[in-house]
Amino acid sequence: MQRIRMSMSYFNQYGWDAEVVSVDPEYLDFPKDELLIESLPAATKIHYVKAFHKKWTSKIGLGSIALRALLFYLLKVNQLLKKQKFDLIYFSTTQFPICILGAYWKKRFNIPYVIDMQDPWHSDYYQDKPKAQQPPKYWFSYRINKYLEPLAMNHVDGLISVSADYINLLKHRYSRIRHIPQAIITFGAFxxxxxxxxxxxxxxxxxxxxxxxxxxxxxxxxxxxxxxxxxxxxxxxxxxxxxxxxxxxxxxxxxxxxxxxxxxxxxxxxxxxxxxxxxxxxxxxxxxxxxxxxxxxxxxxxxxxxxxxxxxxxxxxxxxxxxxxxxxxxxxxxxxxxxxxxxxxxxxxxxxxxxxxxxxxxxxxxxxxxxxxxxxxxxxxxxxxxKYSAKSMTLHQCSLFNQVLAATSN
CATH class of the missing domain: 3.40.50.2000 (Glycogen Phosphorylase B;)
Structure with missing residues (x-):
């Protein structure tokens, strides 16, 4: 969310009007901070989606907000894309399972999508680590990430990442990524x-x-x-x-x-x-x-x-x-x-x-x-x-968006 929030003040300056789709804070485990919303430009359009409540999903061991909100993202964005013409979908989140919807929307609405890799999605880093050093529910998350990542990466039209290593790893896994627009863009200072x-x-x-x-x-x-x-x-x-x-x-x-x-x-x-x-x-x-x-x-x-x-x-x-x-x-x-x-x-x-x-x-x-x-x-x-201000980083994002539109319009 932070990348998008900081960029919203500058997207318009670089020729892009952006609307945000986000989970209603009511369903989040994270500490709530009303100042985050107040820091957005007054004209920002935010479309909130629901999620299955954790008090029910935790009974089957499901806590991930991405998985709990997946269906609601699908329904809300379907509704938006039917009503209005959008040029691009931009996934900027570490809740990566949401990104699999990009391939569906691309096929149904002929709209390209970009993924912002702020962290690795599927990673082997913890495979050789003792169980005590692995994240909670690692067995499940490792397998679901291994299954879901290709669904998104086999159709993505552009990639942004905070690290060249993340993109290089994806190029190794998915050869088509070598031929799509990509950029290394760190988080900006705001x-x-x-x-x-x-x-x-x-x-x-x-x-x-x-x-x-x-x-x-x-x-x-x-x-x-x-x-x-x-x-x-x-x-x-x-x-x-x-x-x-x-x-x-x-x-x-x-x-x-x-x-x-x-x-x-x-x-x-x-x-x-x-x-x-x-x-x-x-x-x-x-x-x-x-x-x-x-x-x-x-x-x-x-x-x-x-x-x-x-x-x-x-x-x-x-x-x-x-x-x-x-x-x-x-x-x-x-x-x-x-x-x-x-x-x-x-x-x-x-x-x-x-x-x-x-x-x-x-x-x-x-x-x-x-x-x-x-x-x-x-x-x-x-x-x-x-050089590393949020304004400069937004310019780089918009440049990549323009490259994606040029590449997908041919």
Whole structure:
């Protein structure tokens, strides 16, 4: 949703009128955030669809909002396409099963469709991992994704992705994708959101105490993040040993680390802290928080942390809120992650890969810097900030839409 929401302010400037079809928030597990809707242009047309209620579908083990809403998307969009002429359908969601409807609508209404690959859809990453490290219901999701992905990819007319690796994987699986329009487009930075967050911070429960030096990460956890997180925890352990008075004020916050329903998430970071004996200085909140609550918390942090997965294809597609907060930031990624290039372009001083033999020393320098008397103010490369703005990213999306129309009209 975030890509579409940020782009809605600019689509019209680049020759595209867009209408949105979305699940009614009543049926979502995610924290509700009324400010998201308020941040859309006033003229935005949103068509809400229902979903089968989870209190019934959970009885048969079905929680996925994509599967619960699939029928309702079909009915609503059928209705819209019968009434009105649309040029293109754009799927921008990580709820990928919805995308299989593109092939049906293309066949029935002769309308092309584009899929935005914000994450991998079908992935073998967890196949060789212990069951304890696999996501919930992995057996089911792996098989259904393996079945559904080809239904969408064998007919798609254009692809957008946050990572070249995601598209290259699809090209390997589906040779026809090599011949359709495609573009690597990251999420954009939308400074207006920070202004909105600042004006409305009184609406959100404070998660940080001013008594401490708060280093914050907000996003999913998981065992695949341990290679990136361990150096920071190890650095904190070292600091507490060398100068306990100075480093005892440091708190590492990991917030929203689980996709599970509220109160049901499994901690994956705090057990790591316990291994190093620093659990009293690490806070893990598995429950997710809303988007604007996230921005408020980033603004109130003293420093930020962005860890990457040990999967080399992983890109932290939503790093731009961190960079827009203008806080001193530590980022640790796989050396092959495309996020490293973006961080270097921005001029993030403390961006490292976790195989760096001098990483422990560099993390210690970061911790010493943020635990000092004055934390330095941060500003990033202005031309890079503009390059990765939501406005620029919307222009790239519209360019791909135009390519798709040109290719499918022949």
């Amino acid at each position: 400074q207006k959101d920070f202004d909105t967050a600042k004006k409305n911070q009184h609406l959100f429960k404070p998660l940080l105490s001013s008594d401490f030096i708060n280093i914050v990460y907000i996003g999913r956890g998981g065992y695949d993040m341990h290679k990136a997180i361990t150096p920071l925890i190890r650095g904190l352990k070292s600091g507490l040993t060398i100068d306990p008075l100075k480093f005892s004020r440091v708190r590492l916050h990991f917030i929203g680390t689980s996709y599970a329903a509220e109160g049901q998430g499994k901690q994956t970071i705090l057990p790591l802290a316990k291994q190093y004996g620093v659990e009293d200085y690490v806070v893990e909140i598995t429950d997710r928080i809303s988007y604007f609550h996230t921005l408020v918390t980033l603004q109130n942090a003293d420093a930020l942390f962005i860890p990457g997965s040990d999967d080399p294809k992983y890109t932290a597609s939503k790093i731009y809120p961190y960079l827009s907060a203008n806080k001193i930031t530590l980022a640790i990624f796989n050396s092959h992650s495309p996020a490293m290039d973006v961080l270097k372009e921005y001029g993030v001083k403390h961006s490292y890969h976790y195989d760096d033999p001098t990483l422990d020393h560099k993390v210690n320098l970061f911790l010493n810097e943020v635990s000092g008397k004055e934390i330095p103010e941060i500003s990033y490369n202005a031309s890079t900030v503009d």
